[in-house]
């Protein structure tokens with residue numbers, strides 16, 4: 001289907017940047033420096049500054065970022081790591097991939113995020129870390145999570161894949177936990193031209209370990225001190241991301257304006273939008289509402305030229321490779337959210353008229 005109003009639009013925003021993107025790509029191609037080098041270093045500095053973190057370590061993608069960050073904060077094979085089930089599969093997959101055990105916690109179906117209470121209910125004597133996913137671009141309640149977890153020595157890794165540029169009480173996602181991970185998958189708010197990701201942290205030791213892990217456990221390819229990965233951020237992606245990063249605040253502001261336009265158009269009469277707690281500045285990677293009849297509504301919207309989609313209909317703990325870690329898990333908030341959510345079109349280039357058309361289609365549906 002070619003929807004008149006697509007769910008995403010990440011192409012139009014690149015049109016004015018075309019020449020600068022081509023120049024950046026040419027610069028890297030002509031430099032002969034494709035792995036590490038000045039573009040990667042500069043992007044790491046610029047991104048660290050953007051999220052107010054001391055250190056940024058570029059890696060191959062957001063999933064590797066999670067695996068590397070978990071190990072860098074000290075997660076060992078056999079440890080328990082708490083993670084929401086209502087998230088993209090990779091949030092939990094990374095835990096299993098480092099030999100730890102995912103312990104699934106519930107979410108608040110109004111914010112779609114974990115809470116201190118849902119995390120506390122999932123803690124075990126073996127819990128060494130919690131993955132705080134900032135779902136759909138809304139920060140998880142980090143101060144309450146820190147109050148719960150810091151006294152117990154449990155680390156928090158922010159999964160900020162969907163939340164680049166989001167803030168909580170003025171503090172950017174990426175400096176709210178012990179480490180944070182980002183994905184630059186092309187459809188993300190800051191999307192590369194292929195796979196890319198980054199880890200941020202305020203802890204130098206965590207950054208040093210992450211740098212080792214992304215590069216075969218070595219700094220010099222002679223002495224290897226860890227079993228690591230080959231997961232580097234390409235120089236080409238770094239150079240292109242350097243062109244995009246200065247645009248991100250504007251793009252995120254446009255997404256927030258679109259969310260405001262949904263509210264002004266009366267979305268709440270027809271569906272329940274994600275609750276945005278006081279002090280949160282989300283970036284609306286997706287604009288997600290809850291609805292009593294999601295599938296029929298999605299079909300009716302499609303008939304009216306509006307693309308819409310349910311997210312994570314099968315939550316992670318019910319995915320076949322995960323069920324062995326989810327025995328007896330009761331996650332009512334997750335069940336409700338996964339069954340009832342609808343993502344509606346949002347992007348930096350969506351117009352107020354298009355938003356009004358979506359709400360009108362929803363009213364008619």
Ligand SMILES: Cc1ncc(COP(=O)(O)O)c(C=O)c1O
Nearest residue numbers: 061062063088090091161183185
């Ligand atoms: C919440 C979340 N975590 C992790 C990832 C994994 O990122 P990547 O696709 O770059 O590996 C994604 C996106 O794909 C995501 O949305």
